[in-house]
Structures are given as structure tokens and as C-alpha cells.
Amino acid sequence: MAEKTIRIGTRDSELALWQAHTVEKKLNDLGYKTKIVAVKSTGDVILDKPLYELGITGIFTKTLDVAMINGDVDIAVHSMKDVPTALPQGIVQAAVLERANTLDILVHKGNLDFLNESGTIATGSLRRQAQWLNKYPTHKVVDLRGNVNLRMKKLQEGNWNGAVFAAAGLERIDLKPENYINLDWMIPAPAQGAMLVVAMQNDAFTLDALSQLNDIETEIVTYIERQFLKTLEGGCTAPIGALARYNEQEDTIHFQGVLFSLDGKEKIEVDKKVPIQEWKKLGFYSAQEILNNGGTKLMTEIKNNLKK
Structure with missing residues (x-):
């Protein structure tokens, strides 16, 4: 095995470090050398403004993206729900770890x-x-x-x-x-409870290492939830919840998606169960259903209200 040390970029909060160490241990167990590099994000520094006022999606991931693009770190570990649905050019999803509690x-x-x-x-x-x-x-x-x-x-x-x-x-x-x-009645954020590891698209060594950590079931359900979010154009700022679950006995996916008005008075939801073969477009079709049921108008209102 080539003697490259994989540098793991992370935010310096206790939870972010826990996530980075979890990935480090998994890579070490496979025989890879690693090093943790802690970076402070803008989202951690500016605490006096609501997130949506900061006006950028991925406020917690941006600093690490820059560190990767600059070559200071090789990979970054994130809570997947914090990661924008569109990754920066040159950065790819390398592994989704087995999902924890979604509640x-x-x-x-x-x-x-x-x-x-x-x-x-x-x-x-x-x-x-x-x-x-x-x-x-x-x-x-x-x-x-x-x-x-x-x-x-x-x-x-x-x-x-x-x-x-x-x-x-x-x-x-x-x-x-x-x-x-x-709060079992509350639909979680898309990809809540999942950890995502990203790497540079041209870094074959690191991508190969990380592919061994990927949990395929978590990858599929989070893909559905994030596709739903992306189609609704939520970024991090609209009240959007999504949860996809795989049922092994039936070989089906159960998907729940929801869009609320900011004051919670309006609620547009979708709840469906489909055969596993239909997973690739499930998030997209579910979002289309919401948009056609008044979601387009509601998303416009939300965006206008957040600009005020």
C-alpha cells in the first residue's frame, strides 16, 4: 500500500472531532495512515445571526471545502444534513457511513x-x-x-x-x-443521523480507501432525501423535512416528505411506499408532487420572507 497519510479535515467542535476520529479509526483498521486537521468554520464563528441570514448554504462546510481545494487536507467529515446538495467543483461524495438515530x-x-x-x-x-x-x-x-x-x-x-x-x-x-x-411526529432534516465523507475527485488513492467505508443502504436513503430537498430548492433555509426508510422484508422504500410555511400554518406533505427498484427518482417525483400541490407558491413566499 502506498505510504500516503490521509489528512482528515474537520471543524473543531466536540461532535465534529468525534466524527473525524470515527472515520480515522475505520481507516486505521484498514491499514491506512491518517492525520486529523481541525479548521474553524464561519458558521462556528458568527453566532449572533440566524443561519438563514448568513445567506449561504453550506456555512459549516465552506471552510473545509477551501482547505481541500487548497490541498491542506485530503478529506472532510460532515454531518450530512449540513452539506449543500450541490458539492463544489472537484469535490465528490466518497462515503456515507451507516446511519445513526434519525429522530x-x-x-x-x-x-x-x-x-x-x-x-x-x-x-x-x-x-x-x-x-x-x-x-x-x-x-x-x-x-x-x-x-x-x-x-x-x-x-x-x-x-x-x-x-x-x-x-x-x-x-x-x-x-x-x-x-x-x-419527537417521533417531527420529520427530520434530509440525511439527519448520517455522516458524509468527501474527497477530491482526482485523488484515486483516497477515494479507493473511503469506498470501503460506504454503507449502501444509507447511501440510497440519503440520496432520496437530498434529491427531494434539491428539487424543492431548499438549500439549508426552508422548512423541509424528509425521511426514507428501507424495509428489507418487503424490499420497499417508505418515503415521507414535508414542506411547511415559516409560521407552521401551512403544511404540504407526501407519504409513499415504492419497490426498491424505483429509488433513483423517488425524491424527485415526491418533490414534484409537493410543488404541484401548492409548493411552488409556498417556496416563493418563504424566499421572499427570508429576504426581508
């Missing part, structure tokens, strides 16, 4: 009475905000930014009733508290 959870302060009354929930995600308001129209939602550690700290110190997190992130770094409930 969103509500971390609360031990008292759930507010669910039946008025409450304040913190989350920086437009998707979570809209779905929360759809279910609890009398509640208030507030923006919450930062890596998971910082958001947990802000929740403890703040006077909100709770905050919404991806279960997978908290489980990975052992931060999931006792006070939580699974």
Missing part, C-alpha cells in the same frame, strides 16, 4: 406542563420551528445557535421550556440528558 428530541427542564399551555422552545432550525408551531400554535419559538455543547449550556442558563436537538449528535458525544422526549 429529533426535545430536551426539557423536567416539567412538561407547558406542552398543554404556552411555552417557549429554542431551535435555530426553520424546519424544527415550523413543525413545532404547526403542532403547538400557541407556543413561541426562539433562535438558538452554536455547537451542541454551547446550545445545551444556553438551554440550562436560559428561561426557555426546552430546545430541540438531533438525537444522533447528543448520543455520539454522550450528552443526551435524562430529561428528553422523542
Whole structure:
């Protein structure tokens, strides 16, 4: 084996480092040499503005993209839900790791009475905000930014009733508290719970190494969800949820996709089960269905509202 050390680029948050070390261990177990290189992203530095106001999709991935294109790192490890559906020129999807928990959870302060009354929930995600308001129209939602550690700290110190997190992130770094409930009614972000490794298109050695880490089932379901997102033109900024699941017994894919208005009042959804052979266009056709059912108009309204 050629003696190239694969340099793994990562954000420097605890969760990002956990993800990078997970990939490092898998590569080391296959006999590859690796080195971790931590890089700070703009998304981690600018914490006083909501994500959609920063006006770029891929705010957490951009810095690492630049580091790869400049040749400072060979690969980057991301939470797949943070990665724009269109990768920069020269960068390709090299491996999707086996998916973890896809659920969103509500971390609360031990008292759930507010669910039946008025409450304040913190989350920086437009998707979570809209779905929360759809279910609890009398509640208030507030923006919450930062890596998971910082958001947990802000929740403890703040006077909100709770905050919404991806279960997978908290489980990975052992931060999931006792006070939580699974939000099984909330459709997750496309590719939530999956980790993506990207590399340079012309780097055959690294691409070959990473292909051995790819989980084909996760690759297929996340492809469907991201195709759905891309067809709706969501980027990171519209309240869009998507979940595709493979049923081994039936050899089918069950897909749920949803688009909300920002205030959660409008909801356009699609729910279908198809034979596995039809997976390649499932995300596209599902998104078309939503666009034809009023989604085109709703997406225009969302974009106009976010510009204000």
C-alpha cells in the first residue's frame, strides 16, 4: 500500500472531532495512515445571526471545502444534513457511513406542563420551528445557535421550556440528558443521523480507501432525501423535512416528505411506499408532487420572507 497519510479535515467542535476520529479509526483498521486537521468554520464563528441570514448554504462546510481545494487536507467529515446538495467543483461524495438515530428530541427542564399551555422552545432550525408551531400554535419559538455543547449550556442558563436537538449528535458525544422526549411526529432534516465523507475527485488513492467505508443502504436513503430537498430548492433555509426508510422484508422504500410555511400554518406533505427498484427518482417525483400541490407558491413566499 502506498505510504500516503490521509489528512482528515474537520471543524473543531466536540461532535465534529468525534466524527473525524470515527472515520480515522475505520481507516486505521484498514491499514491506512491518517492525520486529523481541525479548521474553524464561519458558521462556528458568527453566532449572533440566524443561519438563514448568513445567506449561504453550506456555512459549516465552506471552510473545509477551501482547505481541500487548497490541498491542506485530503478529506472532510460532515454531518450530512449540513452539506449543500450541490458539492463544489472537484469535490465528490466518497462515503456515507451507516446511519445513526434519525429522530429529533426535545430536551426539557423536567416539567412538561407547558406542552398543554404556552411555552417557549429554542431551535435555530426553520424546519424544527415550523413543525413545532404547526403542532403547538400557541407556543413561541426562539433562535438558538452554536455547537451542541454551547446550545445545551444556553438551554440550562436560559428561561426557555426546552430546545430541540438531533438525537444522533447528543448520543455520539454522550450528552443526551435524562430529561428528553422523542419527537417521533417531527420529520427530520434530509440525511439527519448520517455522516458524509468527501474527497477530491482526482485523488484515486483516497477515494479507493473511503469506498470501503460506504454503507449502501444509507447511501440510497440519503440520496432520496437530498434529491427531494434539491428539487424543492431548499438549500439549508426552508422548512423541509424528509425521511426514507428501507424495509428489507418487503424490499420497499417508505418515503415521507414535508414542506411547511415559516409560521407552521401551512403544511404540504407526501407519504409513499415504492419497490426498491424505483429509488433513483423517488425524491424527485415526491418533490414534484409537493410543488404541484401548492409548493411552488409556498417556496416563493418563504424566499421572499427570508429576504426581508
